Amino acid sequence: MQQMDGVDGPTAELSGREKAYLYVRDQVLTSPAATGSFLSEQDLATKVGVSRTPVREALLMLQAEGLVEMVPKRGAHVPAMSxxxxxxxxxxxxxxxxxxxxxxxxxxxxxxxxxxxxxxxxxxxxxxxxxxxxxxxxxxxxxxxxxxxxxxxxxxxxxxxxxxxxxxxxxxxxxxxxxxxxxxxxxxxxxxxxxxxxxxxxxxxxxxxxxxxxxxxxxxxxx
CATH class of the missing domain: 1.20.120.530 (GntR ligand-binding domain-like)
Known part of the structure; x- marks a missing residue:
């Protein structure tokens, strides 16, 4: 996957997965209010303007980075930092x-x-x-x-x-x-x-x- 350090570049060149990844990483997860919450794939898909599949792929990437936890039947959980x-x-x-x-x-x-x-x-x-x-x-x-x-x-x-x-x-x-x-x-x-x-x-x-x-x-x- 290409390096995505920010969202300043032209998003038209990004895939749906990349758009979802950047949105969740830089807009959702950076908010202290997100700590402890569960993220809705459908809500994220609507806000980003993509289907749920690229959102799910983005969340799996973020799980690999330790930024979210995928909980069966609950979705993506944003853990607090100890x-x-x-x-x-x-x-x-x-x-x-x-x-x-x-x-x-x-x-x-x-x-x-x-x-x-x-x-x-x-x-x-x-x-x-x-x-x-x-x-x-x-x-x-x-x-x-x-x-x-x-x-x-x-x-x-x-x-x-x-x-x-x-x-x-x-x-x-x-x-x-x-x-x-x-x-x-x-x-x-x-x-x-x-x-x-x-x-x-x-x-x-x-x-x-x-x-x-x-x-x-x-x-x-x-x-």
């Missing part, structure tokens, strides 16, 4: 992001301008109170970190990180709604990472990445 799973996710992010930062500094390919641009876009949604604004904020959050990851020049690293997208969007939204003024604090933490990269201090960059992820982890564990 504290252990959230901790492991944040630890993995830390490993990947610190490695990417080190590679970028060593190679001299630090993507400062692209990271600043992503942060500027993210800041435009920092004051929005709607769910759509929060989703856009978290989407730009993911792009900010993906830019850093991609700067390492490793296709496997980039693909691995992109594969965490659905989980990161879901817990990111949860964190926003679980702490006051989290949006502005996230932007400040992102700026601190950029500042550390700009001075070229690898230890400081790692420290700022660790601090950013640890704050988010603690918010999630308390939620």
């Amino acid at each position: 504290g252990r799973q959230i901790t492991e996710l944040m630890e993995l992010r830390g490993v990947l992001e610190r490695h990417a930062a080190s590679r970028a500094l060593t190679s001299g390919r630090v993507p400062l301008e692209s990271m600043r641009a992503a942060l500027a876009e993210q800041e435009t949604f920092a004051t929005g109170a709607s769910v759509d604004a929060a989703r856009a904020f978290i989407d730009w959050d993911g792009r900010f970190h993906q830019v850093l990851i991609d700067s390492a020049g490793s296709e496997l690293l980039s693909t691995t990180y992109a594969g965490l997208r659905a989980r990161q969007l879901r817990i990111g939204l949860t964190a926003l709604f679980s702490a006051s003024d989290r949006q502005h604090n996230v932007c400040a933490e992102h700026q601190a990472i950029i500042d550390a990269l700009e001075v070229g201090d690898e230890g400081l960059v790692h420290e700022k990445i660790n601090s950013h992820l640890e704050v988010t982890l603690q918010i999630l564990l308390r939620a």
Whole structure:
């Protein structure tokens, strides 16, 4: 199956299965409200504009990725992420992001301008109170970190990180709604990472990445 990291491309080129996969992964599973629910194949088929067969195929793919559980006679269940799973996710992010930062500094390919641009876009949604604004904020959050990851020049690293997208969007939204003024604090933490990269201090960059992820982890564990 072709790589499908987002939904920005022309959906006319996608198969019904791919459309259903992207819709469920990026629109349904990223919502904290979906946790614990059962997904209706017919409702999803209607919303995506396809038959139930490609929806079922998409759900099986998502089950293989551990994002849903297929329950006999009940359908696709969206399981909650345990504290252990959230901790492991944040630890993995830390490993990947610190490695990417080190590679970028060593190679001299630090993507400062692209990271600043992503942060500027993210800041435009920092004051929005709607769910759509929060989703856009978290989407730009993911792009900010993906830019850093991609700067390492490793296709496997980039693909691995992109594969965490659905989980990161879901817990990111949860964190926003679980702490006051989290949006502005996230932007400040992102700026601190950029500042550390700009001075070229690898230890400081790692420290700022660790601090950013640890704050988010603690918010999630308390939620």
